[in-house]
């Protein structure tokens with residue numbers, strides 16, 4: 001096993017349909033330290049670039065293109081935006097050597113239950129999984145393919161959102177369809193696994209009892225899911241075959257009687273594309289409120305629809321906590337993470353209030369004050385000292401998990417990190 005040397009760096013890419021997010025880490029002697037993170041967004045329209053340096057240098061923000069690049073050719077996909085981003089990242093290396101690139105890939109199917117180094121045959125196997133996640137997988141794979149062509153000697157690692165959940169028992173993965181469908185891959189995969197992996201590792205350090213016990217982690221971002229962690233391993237999750245199931249989200253429905261889909265197609269003549277658009281892009285908090293998909297906007301809105309959307313959101317989250325607790329035979333702790341989970345004391349308080357009967361008492365000051373620690377990465381206990389159930393706010397960092405895996409697979413890492 002070779003350690004990284006002084007001056008080594010790892011790049012993490014998270015490519016989506018409308019944005020390409022990146023984080024550059026120093027990987028000095030196996031210790032990961034974030035240097036800069038940011039994103040390019042607005043593909044096919046007005047490109048926007050943002051980058052924030054960990055050392056406090058002023059943020060870089062460019063509207064209408066990439067820094068230092070001509071704006072004549074607007075990229076339509078993450079893989080097209082990669083060229084310009086690559087030049088910018090190379091300029092930030094300042095003598096450091098890029099030893100590998102780690103990618104977030106949404107679907108590993110049944111074959112990939114751990115991160116993998118990507119070569120051409122592996123890429124072909126990942127392309128086979130596009131039909132399982134047609135809205136995400138092609139975007140994730142675009143930059144990998146581009147780099148395989150343009151930088152063939154540069155090691156690349158794919159890290160999967162599904163992999164962390166492959167410890168689930170079969171009963172948690174099943175749908176009550178004829179068994180052959182399960183065998184053919186129509187099963188519950190679960191997503192947000194990189195986030196849950198980060199949170200589990202953080203709990204091991206800061207909340208050992210919650211780590212060792214039965215914990216529900218609520219990842220509340222634009223995408224929303226929850227995971228039942230028993231002794232740090234995933235045993236159940238709210239997301240299923242796709243990232244559409246379970247909790248209501250910014251624009252996605254969450255659980256929906258499949259009979260509704262049949263009805264929309266048969267009685268209203270809606271096409272599959274129209275239904276997909278409805279379920280993924282026009283529902284959830286946006287659809288219910290008629291105001292916004294964004295929790296900040298809903299919390300500051302006076303519109304009755306906004307209050308109803310928040311009420312439904314909290315109601316469904318609490319119900320799902322109950323379901324996951326049953327999967328584990330009890331509950332010792334609840335953890336909030338991602339945009340809403342880390343930053344909204346109101347939503348955390350409302351969910352905890354609905355779970356008071358389970359023995360969860362919030363420490364209102366700690367819950368409100370947890371915001372002070374926002375951005376610092378600190379985990380904060382927000383339950384009262386005499387609460388039977390612990391509650392925590394734990395900021396997630398999927399990029400750091402990807403960087404760790406990338407170094408591990410390149411045989412270059414130790415588990416240390418900072419920043």
Ligand code: ADP
Nearest residue numbers: 220221222223293294295296338339340343344
């Ligand atoms: P993504 O799933 O795209 O990574 P994030 O984890 O960034 O999303 O979460 C985005 C969500 O977090 C949005 O609904 C946003 O309104 C919400 N959010 C961010 N900051 C706050 C805040 N201070 N109060 C309430 N909600 C917030």
